[in-house]
Amino acid sequence: MSAWLEWTDTDARSWIAVPGPHDDKYSRGVLGVITGSVEYPGAAILGVEAAHRTGVGMVRYVGPRFVRSLVLARRPEVVTQPGRVQAWLVGSGMDAARRSFVLVGELTRAISSGEPVVVDAAALDLVAAHTGPTIITPHYRELASLLAKREIDVSAADIAADPSGWAVRAAIELDVVVLLKGASTFVADPVGQAIVVRAGTNELATAGTGDVLGGILGSLLATHASELRTDISLLAPLAATAALLHGRAAERASGGGPIAALDVAEALPAAIATLTGRA
């Protein structure tokens, strides 16, 4: 039985990299993003927006031409030329049943690149290909179907009844860090780190907020890539920090009222300024 550490602002603060005078876009870290599809273009925009607003050196986006143009229309900073990256975010905004061979190849190459990777939504079934520091970000249904593929008979309702227990079991079974999304977020790693994040507002229960979380987490991995190369145990605190930041941005965006996912991404800079004491 894991003892769950409740993540606080004080815990999170030191996991957000603040650039110094000697930094440039490459030293801060480049995030490669393979998300979105013609069916779900919005997820790509939300993740890329959140990645930029969390603070990262560069985002390289890989996706269909139609989605690329939408991403560029929203964020001209994005680079769509292939090149080196320090971390990957893959899988949000796709339908696993409609992936082309080319796309499966791109997703698998990223997951097996050895770089830190966030695996979401329609790439979850490819996670066994991971070779480097890896975090999966399922919600209850996604975790149930992922475990079912490994012949573990569990329903989304079973996971909802014991999310912390299933997060731990999945981390051990899949040998990756699990960030299990829900009203509380449970982060578990295969060697027993267990962190719960309760920040946020129930207004987060709206479409696309998970895609925003992916972008935040991708940025945190890209900006800590060199430390992660030598210490994989940093993944769990980085995942918890992403969830806390997501929650704080949502509270700020909400102000007690409803939010849309893009509002959460837009509130990130102010939430980070407050968290890091620079407001």
Ligand SMILES: NC(=O)C1=CN([C@@H]2O[C@H](COP(=O)(O)OP(=O)(O)OC[C@H]3O[C@@H](n4cnc5c(N)ncnc54)[C@H](OP(=O)(O)O)[C@@H]3O)[C@@H](O)[C@H]2O)[C@@H](O)CC1
């Ligand atoms: N803007 C974007 O681009 C966005 C893109 N997104 C992207 O979409 C992809 C799929 O993500 P997801 O989480 O929705 O997928 P999944 O777990 O398969 O859920 C399907 C289940 O939901 C249920 N269901 C459906 N309608 C229902 C209803 N009205 N009321 C009740 N239940 C209902 C349905 O049940 P059924 O209708 O089959 O009975 C089935 O069980 C993923 O790639 C994500 O990134 C999202 O982030 C959103 C914003």
Ligand SMILES: Nc1ncnc2c1ncn2[C@@H]1O[C@H](COP(=O)(O)OP(=O)(O)O)[C@@H](O)[C@H]1O
């Ligand atoms: N009732 C809730 N209260 C607080 N946070 C929630 C609640 N429901 C979902 N969330 C959070 O909102 C996000 C939803 O992500 P996800 O289920 O992937 O949605 P989507 O696929 O539409 O982006 C997650 O970060 C999750 O932890």
